[in-house]
Amino acid sequence: MRKILLWAPLMVFALLAGVLLRGLQSPESGTVPSKMVGRAAPDFVLPAAVPSHPGLARADLARGKPVLVNIFASWCVPCIAEMPVLLALKRQGVEIHGIAIRDKPEDVAAFLRDHGDPYARIGSDVSSQVQISFGSSGVPESFVIDGSGKIRLQHIGDIQQDDVPEILAALKAAQ
Amino acid sequence: MIAELGLGVLWLAAGLAVLQAVLGGLALRFPDRPDLGQAVRPVAIAQGVLVSFAMLALIYLFLVSDMSVKLVVANSHSEKPWLYKFAGTWGNHEGSMLLWVAILAVAGSGIALLERRVRPDTLIATLMAQGFIALGFYAFLLFSSNPFERVSPAPQDGNGLNPLLQDPGLAFHPPTLYLGYVGMSVAFSFAVGALLTRDVGPAFARAMRPWVLGAWVFLTLGITAGSYWAYYELGWGGWWFWDPVENASLMPWLAATALLHSVTVLATRDSLRAWTVMLAVVAFSMSMVGTFLVRSGILTSVHAFAVDPERGSFILALLFIYVGAALTLFALRIGTVREGTQFEPVSREAALVLNNLFLTVILGVVLIGTLYPLIAQSMGQQISIGPPYFNPAAGSVALLLIIAMVAGPLMRWRRDGLAAVAKRMALPLALGLVVIVLIRLMAPQIGLLPWLGLSVAALAAAGSVAPLWKRNLRRTPLFTWGMVVAHLGVAIALAGMATDSAFMKEKLVALGEGEATQVGPFSVRLVDVTPVIGPNWTALQGRMSAQRGSGAAFELLPQARNYSSPPTDTSEAAISTLWNGQLYAVLGKANGDGRWQVRLWWKPWVTLIWLGGALIAFGGVLSLIGRLWRERGLATPESGNA
Amino acid sequence: MMRFLNNRLTFALVLTALVSGPVQADSRIGAAPLANVQLADPDQEKAAKHLMETIRCLVCQGQSIADSDAELAGDMRSLIRERIQKGEKPEAIRSWLIERYGDWVVYAPPARGSALALWLLPLLLLGVGGLVARGRIRRRSR
Structure with a gap:
């Protein structure tokens, strides 16, 4: 018994070392995935972000057809980067709705003019309240929502060309 | 030229560290060859001198802005104030590693020159352990982070130190913590040496x-200064965020x-040997774990x-090598x-054992709480651990610890009577109770x-x-004063923390x-906001x-x-220190x-937190001087006490 | 949104050139209504503040939303104050946030599952330590 006790410190240390080594291999992750995936999208009604597009409400996400909700902002640099990909998705028949975070109508309009416009509707979320209720933690982020209004997939960060198959598959599965 | 010289000297010093470790090992293996052991001391001293020279060479290169050296670039x-050139020497990875090993080697020289109290073979074993520790850092420096590397062609001028690092706090904060960490490594070497020669006494x-x-004094100063720095720099009035x-600096x-x-x-009392x-060993490993956590970035901070x-x-x-080896040696x-003497x-x-128990529990809580997010992540959970956990979990044990801290010095060594101790504790306990009741009556809303x-x-x-009562x-010996001052510092810091949060x-x-607006007893008026220009920044200044009531x-x-x-x-907070607290203003x-x-x-009274911290460190200094003075007579000639 | 990381101070014992965080611009919209404005009722403000101190900022490097300059943190403060003002219980708001972001979003680990051990840790360590220490104490013989 006493023998074992003498080796206990070394064993505790080995445990600690294991945790540290493990931490080195996979450091604390910075991204916080939404826990809303797999559940009904939150209830919300957002006014139009620009005069050219209607606003967005929970009801628009449950019209029987899967949609992509893109959370973006005119002041967000990676949002510009994903525009060509979103436009390509739109050309493939994907219905895309935007939620503009902390944005002014003229800035959103200029953003659409300069970088393209993949959106059917754009809601304006000036104090990120709807973004928070989606469990989203930054811009850009996108959610695949099925015809019944249930969230099927969250994509954190800008959608790149490589991510398209995954998004399309999720949309298809949501039919 | 200086750079090459510095590098050469560094290699030499590393060679001496090898020699120190090998000679020490041989001397322990062949006790009948005293010449081997006698050689270890001069080698340790020479190693300290050489690596100090390398450090000075690097400082020189920074001071003269030698732009052919990569690290300086x-x-x-070249146009930086000299203080930041000087501090810039260790304001980077390579330089700070060199500083670490320099302090370590100088401490080794100090032991070799001055230490006369332990058995000669224990001293040799200690120096051998030191040689091994230094060796790891030399390898780190020479094989993967050479501070003297040249760059060719040399650029016109350097990239500059980040303006935000040009803060006097930065010039002194890292070396302070370093001195603390290196001191812990000396204690570690002593422990390993004593284990090797079975001389734990x-x-x-x-x-x-x-x-x-x-x-410990340096660690206390480092943490206190760091806390104040966070307080004024982060701009939300907080001074400790867990x-x-x-936590990495708190654990050591x-x-x-x-x-x-x-x-x-x-x-x-010749007790608590093991x-x-x-x-x-734990204190040294916590220094290393702290360094690792800070440098590896495995936890977001x-x-x-x-x-x-x-x-x-x-x-x-x-960390694996040193601590693993030390703990294996410990087990063997x-x-x-x-075991040494038992006690009543x-x-x-017994009070000191209780103190150790509480401190160790707090250490365990902080260590596991800090690392738990990593453990949870590998089990597929994402959780955060912060003040709402640490405050109650560590804070409650800390309060118990402080009560034990009061009781300890009022007890006699060996054996004391419960009634006698209770009598000596009566006044402080009564005061504590009075305050408990008073606060309940006067400020029932506080947490x-x-x-x-x-x-x-x-x-x-x-x-x-x-x-000190009736003494x-x-x-009264100086080290008793030191203890009193340090313990008083704890009380004062705690008062500041509690007052601030209440x-x-x-x-x-x-x-x-x-x-104008009102905050606490003050009315504050925003007179104007004007642009101001600094050396490398522009700002809006409010x-x-x-004014307090009708005061000035x-x-x-x-x-x-x-x-x-x-x-x-960045937001630069304006902090006005009054006798009874600080007014803290931020322009958003x-x-x-x-x-x-x-x-x-x-x-109110927030300044007591850092005043308390400074007192704790000052108490440590008094104790240190007191001990060295008291024990100066115990130094015996080397040959005398084998 | 997030400021560069390098305007933070450092406790770092080893300092090298600082890493800058992800470049995130600020929006052109001012802070949300109740992001930086206290509630009129001091009890409500106290409850809100207490809750905010336990909620982790989503875009910061380990800060609570109570002391972060990030815009999203401000928006979350506003959300909490609005709901407290409407009479919602802090516990309900906390659960609502956990429903969205999981346990990550609160600084207190959940008192269930494996994290429960964390709350029992001080007692556990005191118990084990006490047992080890007891061996050193001489039984008083009468």
Whole structure:
């Protein structure tokens, strides 16, 4: 018994070392995935972000057809980067709705003019309240929502060309 | 030329570290060859001299802005003030590693020159362990982070030190913590040396104690300064966030504090032998774990630092080797070390054991709480652990610890009577109770922890000076004064923490020029907001005029700064220190309607936190001087006491 | 949104050139209504503040939303104050946030599952330590 006790410190240390080594291999992750995936999208009604597009409400996400909700902002640099990909998705028949975070109508309009416009509707979320209720933690982020209004997939960060198959598959599965 | 010389000297020093380790090992293996052992001391001294020279060479290169040296180019600029050129030497990875090994080797020289109390073979074993530790850092420097590397062609000028690092705090904060960490490594070497020669006893404890005390003083100063720095820099009035980087500096301190007390038990009563050796190993490992956590960036922290997983893995490897070896040695050897004297349940020894128990529990809570997010992540969970966990979990044990801290010095060594101790504790306990009741009556709204905190602080303030009661103050030894001052510092810091969290007043408001608001007892008026230009920043500066009742008005000048390279926004809080607290003002963003967001805090007695910290360190200094003075006579000629 | 990381101070014992965080611009919209404005009722403000101190900022490097300059943190403060003002219980708001972001978003680990051990840790360590220490104490013989 006493023998074992003498080796206990070394064993505790080995445990600690294991945790540290493990931490080195996979450091604390910075991204916080939404826990809303797999559940009904939150209830919300957002006014139009620009005069050219209607606003967005929970009801628009449950019209029987899967949609992509893109959370973006005119002041967000990676949002510009994903525009060509979103436009390509739109050309493939994907219905895309935007939620503009902390944005002014003229800035959103200029953003659409300069970088393209993949959106059917754009809601304006000036104090990120709807973004928070989606469990989203930054811009850009996108959610695949099925015809019944249930969230099927969250994509954190800008959608790149490589991510398209995954998004399309999720949309298809949501039919 | 200087750079090549520095590198050459560094290689030589590394060679001497090898020699020191090998000679030491041989001397222990062949006790009949005293010449081997006698050679170790001069080698250790020479190693210290050489690596100091290398360090000076690097400082010189920074001071003269030698732009043919890569490290200088990357971290300095010829037009920087000399202080930041100087501090820039260790304001980077390579330079700081060199500083570490330089302090380590100089400490080794110090031991070789001055230490006369331990058995000669223990001293040789200690120096051998030191040689091995230094070797790891030399390897790190020479093989993966050469500070003297040249760059060709040499650029016109350097990249400069980040403007935000040009803070006097940065010039002194890292070396302070370093001195603490290196001091812990000396204690570790002593522990390994004593294990190797089975010489775990009072003489070893007395030899190790000044190093532990010194290291502890530096750690205390480093943490106190770091806390104040966070307080004024982060701009939200907080002074401790239980952030992983803060915890990384707290853990070695907790272990060192426990070690400081157990080493006293070992020196005075020849008890707690195995435990003291264990703590020395733990304190050193916590320094290394702290370094690793800070450098590897495996946990997200608010305190910025350069993270580099590769360097992190090097530190981790060193940690594995040193601590793994030491603990193996511990398991093999400690069984043959007699346990030392047992003690009575009511005695100063018992109180110190209780102190060690509480400190170790806090250390365990902080360590596991800090690392738990990583453990949870590997089980597929994402969780966060912060103040709402640490405050109750560590704070409640800390309050118990402080009560034990008061009781200990009022107990006799060996054996004491419960009734006698209760009598000596009566006054502090009564005071604590009075405060508990008073607060309940006068400020019933404050939280449980601040309430208990204030009461324990009152108890501790009275209790910490109680050992001086009825004593001839002029004949009281200096180390007793040191203890009293340090314990009083704990009480004062605790009072500051509790008062701040209980009675702090916050005001968040949008103010236009000429508008005023009230925070606590002060009325604060925003006089105007004007642009100001600094050497490498522009800022909006708010001029505020604060006044308590009809007292004299004083000015506060918070700034919202904008640095150009790299583009960075910072808010420079304005802090006005009054005799009974601080008024803290931050200028936020413009509101769009001609108003500015203004954050104001009245923080009564908050200064006591850092005053307490400084007192704790000062107490340590007094103790150190007192011990060295008292034990100067114990130095015996080397040949005398084998 | 997030400021560069390098305007933070450092406790770092080893300092090298600082890493800058992800470049995120600020929006052109001012702070949300109750992001930086206290509630009129001091009890409500106290409850809100207490809750905010336990909620982790989503875009910061380990800060609570109570002391972060990030815009999203401000928006979350506003959300909390609005709901408290409407009479919602802090516990309900906390659960609502956990429903969205999981346990990550609160600084207190959940008192269930494996994290429960964390709350029992001080007692556990005191118990084990006490047992080890007891061996050193001489039984008082009468």
